[in-house]
Every structure is written in structure tokens, then in C-alpha cells.
Amino acid sequence: MPKVAAWETEAQDPTGALQAGLQAVEARLASQVESTSGPIKQSARLLLEAGGKRLRPTLVLLAAQFGDPDRRAVEDVAAAIELLHMATLLHDDVVDDAPVRRGAPTARSHWGDQVAMSAGDFLFGRALSLLADLPYPQLHLRLARTIVAISTGELEQLRDLWRTQQGLLRYLRRTRRKTALLIQSACELGAIVAEVPAPQQALLAQYGYALGMAFQITDDLIDMLGATEEAGKPVGNDLRQGNLTLPVLYALWQQPNGWLARAIGARVEIPIADAVKEIDQLGGFAYTLRVALRYQQEAVAAAEALPTGVWQQMLRRIAQDVVGRRQ
């Protein structure tokens, strides 16, 4: 028997139920961001109002439907995951020297790296507060490991800047840590708090991981191929910062001594149009798309192995849309 009556109507109107859940999460986010200190409120609001797709809270809410969801607890977890994501965005912008995010100037470009860092720490703390009294040790452990992984990923990215000799495994590991594990955690935490049976928990974790990999690899493509207004940030930012993503790495593997490799090795500013043309000719974009599609298929397969129904279809749809998206 569901723990809260409001979820009982879901079978009749699942889309409405999901929307209602997301609205409740949004209200929680807004209330968590309120604080007495100006810069926190401003930099967090900047992120809140820029919106974004709320992919992670959606995944928490959907994953929980495969168990026995307690509405309040699930929405707390969904809000906490989004706060954690916002915290990592603030810190990631500092690591990336990013001027723009989701089409708007970043907190660090408004108030400086120090405020962005401290505001990120604040949101970390708020996320943990929301989860503190949930009696699931696995949830706390998963969350802690995700924070360790994300920061390890950031450090690896800093270490690997401008490094022209990088294999596929290094790129994939960095991508897993930087992005995929948090998306996987959204699915897992939703499953844990709703006490989803173990076999479905494993499928949801698999789904989240593959979706997260497809998501980030697509993001790396958008960074090079999207128009600025579509990407929500300047095109070519990764390459400009020396963050070498899969399309670039593939081109370097084809021509380890080509002009692109030499220019990157010398840290020369490369016109993005020239880089795109070279990478395209060497097959870097086609290869990257194939890798993204492989992860997408893995996510779709995991979704299809879940108990059939409307929630499963929603998860499959999200996976189907991830590679074709524009931002």
C-alpha cells in the first residue's frame, strides 16, 4: 500500500503526478536557498532561475515509483540531489574558468571565484541537511562516494589539461566521475529511499550510469558543434581551456603529429572553426556520436528490463532523447 494517498492517483495521471512532484521539489529548492546572506541567495537564485531541465530530480521521482515511495522523503532526496548538482556546477565553473552557464553569466563571473566556491559549499551543506534524518546508511554512503568521485574527476580534469596523449579509458573514467555518477546516484537514491527491490535497484543504477555517460559525451559534442545560444555557453570552451574531450582525442589518435596535436601541445589558441573542420575530416565527431549512442542503447536496454508500465516508458523516453538534444 502506498504510504501517502496523493500518489494513488498516479496511475490515472502519471504526467500530472510527476509535474506535481517536480513543483514540490522546486518549492523545496527555493526555500533551501533562502538565507540571511546576500551573495549566497543571489548566486543560488541565479542558478535556480536559470532553470535547467531538472533531469536529476525527475530521475529520483521516477526511480522511486518502482518501490513504495514516501512522498516527502522522495521529494527531499530529489531536492537534495539538485542542490548537490548546483553546488558542483558552482565549483565546476571555478575549475573551468567559465564565464557563462545555461545562457547566463556564471556566479563566479558576477561575484568572483571565492564567493562561487563558498556558495557551493553552502549548497552542499543544505543538501546534506535535507538528507540527514533519512535512516538509510546506503544513501549516505552513496552520496559521500559521489562527492569523492566528482572532486576526483575535477582534479583529474585539471591534471589532464592540454595532455595530448590520453587513451579512451582515461576519458571515460573522467566522464564517469565528473558527470555520470551523480546521474546514477539520482536513480539509486530514489530507489533506496523508496525501498525498491534489489534487482530493480541494480537496473536503475545501470540505467543512470549509461544515461549519464551518454549525457556528458553529448554535452562534449554540443560544446564543439552547437551554436552558442543553443549550448547556453560559448562554443569551444572546453578546447580553449585545454579540456580535451572525445572528438579532439579521437583526432589526436589519428594524427598524433598533425597540426592539431602540435597546436594543442604548444597551447596555441586554435580558431574553433578550424578545429571543427579538422576533427570532422578525421572522423572525430562520427566516432564520438557512436560512443554516445552505445551508452544510450545501454540505458534504453536497462529501462526495458524494468517492470513495464508508464514510469518505465518515461525513463526509456528520457534515454531516447538524450543524444538528440540541443543543450
Add this chain to the structure above:
Amino acid sequence: MPKVAAWETEAQDPTGALQAGLQAVEARLASQVESTSGPIKQSARLLLEAGGKRLRPTLVLLAAQFGDPDRRAVEDVAAAIELLHMATLLHDDVVDDAPVRRGAPTARSHWGDQVAMSAGDFLFGRALSLLADLPYPQLHLRLARTIVAISTGELEQLRDLWRTQQGLLRYLRRTRRKTALLIQSACELGAIVAEVPAPQQALLAQYGYALGMAFQITDDLIDMLGATEEAGKPVGNDLRQGNLTLPVLYALWQQPNGWLARAIGARVEIPIADAVKEIDQLGGFAYTLRVALRYQQEAVAAAEALPTGVWQQMLRRIAQDVVGRRQ
């Protein structure tokens, strides 16, 4: 009955037992810092090897003695609190633009702000991992609130830089958030995990708070009056950064339109010897020392209200030594 036989010998050799506990904590710290990524290991080791007094783990171990300590859990909490402290030091150095800490160059001056920030995040995550499976919601809540408070304190410090009109309450609130709450949390978390009875928990919290306030206010005095080699960092760093501490604020209250107020308002670099002379003449150091001593007395009083014995005497001794210390 104590949960682990090893603690039974404490009554005979409490100092030895405390040392053994701290050694176990040190081993845990070293193992948590190991990771595959170079810069994390290096920046965390830098902090580990610089040592420090291990005040916070000591407080965890001592506070736990007023309950029924499970050795492994208490040592995990002690290590986690120190990891959290190290994480806040890494981030604090970024906020302060600090070149030197504990007599050695800071991580940020070695590897840059971005590495220092991410290494701090990594240690946060490790601290949380150590605590994830402890079944005390109060412990998780207390920790989350402390992280929120510390980051709020950092943001308040950034907001209040160079602000010559600040009252005592604003300074005390910032000090509580920046420093005192983590020291209070060390006492509280040690008490929670050892299931110390509520009245003693309250006394330990009071003790930790007052000790933390006395500690930071003394730190602010050392920053202006200590020799560089004693302070472990350049003297006058706070004032140079625009972080106005109690001695400076007191001088500004006495002469709101004096040369010191005008120089700070104009953000002029002030020779530290001139500032010290002016503050001394206006009574700023004597006043600050009185405030620090008031908190010290509060801490001593709380310690004296605890059940008498060797652990209580150790806590009282720590409080008695806090204001007279040189670094």
C-alpha cells in the same frame, strides 16, 4: 560496561589512552588521504604533515569518555572531523588568498585555487564516507548544519571585507560560524556517538562553543601580535586582506574618523607596525584579550560542571591553555 576492552585500562593511564586514540586517528587520516590522483594526495599530505595540534580529534576523544565509547566509531568521528577541518582550511586559504599556513606554503600557492578547492571537496567527501554508516541522525544533522554555518561565515567574511562600520555582534557571529561551531561540533559528535547523557552533552556543547570562540579571538590577536615564525603565517595577513578583526574594530569604534579608519576605508596598505601601535594606544588589544578571556572562563566553567575526573581535567586544561598559546 565499556564496549571495547582496550578502553578499560584508561583509568590507569589516561594520557597513554588518549595518545593511542590520536595515533589511531592519524593512521585513519593517512589512509583516507591515499588516492590515485597526484594533486589530492600531495595537497592533503601537505596539510597532514604540517600537523597542527589535532585539537578537534582530541576533543572528540575526550567528549566520548563521558559516555560509553565504541572505540572504532569514536575514532572514525575524530578522523572525520579533522578531515572536515582540513577541507575548510583548503577552502579558507582560497577565500583568504593565503600564501602560508602552519609555517608552510599553502596548497593553493603550490597548485592554484582550483586544485585547492577540489582537494577540499574531496576531503569533505571522505569525511562524510567515514560517518555514512553511523546510525545517529543527530550526528548527520549537526554535521550538515556545521558545513552550512562555515560556508555562511566565509561568505559573510567576504561580504564584510574592508567594511569599517561593523558592530561587535557581527564580528562574534562571523567568528562563531567560521570557527567556533566546528569545535563545538567536535565535542557534540563525540558525545552523540558515545551516547553521553543529555545534560552532559549540553555542557560539552557549551564548552566547545566557548573554547572555539576563545580560540579564534586569540588567533586574531596572534595574527597581529605574533612573530611570523610563531604564528605559522605572515603577521597582519587579516588586515592586509581587509578582514577586520576585533582589535581593529575596537580601534575603529574609538575613532570612527581617525587615520586608521580613513586608510582602511580607502583600502590603503598600512604598515602593520603602525597599525599595531595605533590599536594598542586605543586599547584594542586589551579589549580583545578581555573578550577572549571571558569565553575562556565560560569554557572552564562548563568543564568544571562536568563529572569530575581525569577527562574533565584534560578538558579544563585545554581551555586554560587556549588564550596563552603562541600559535
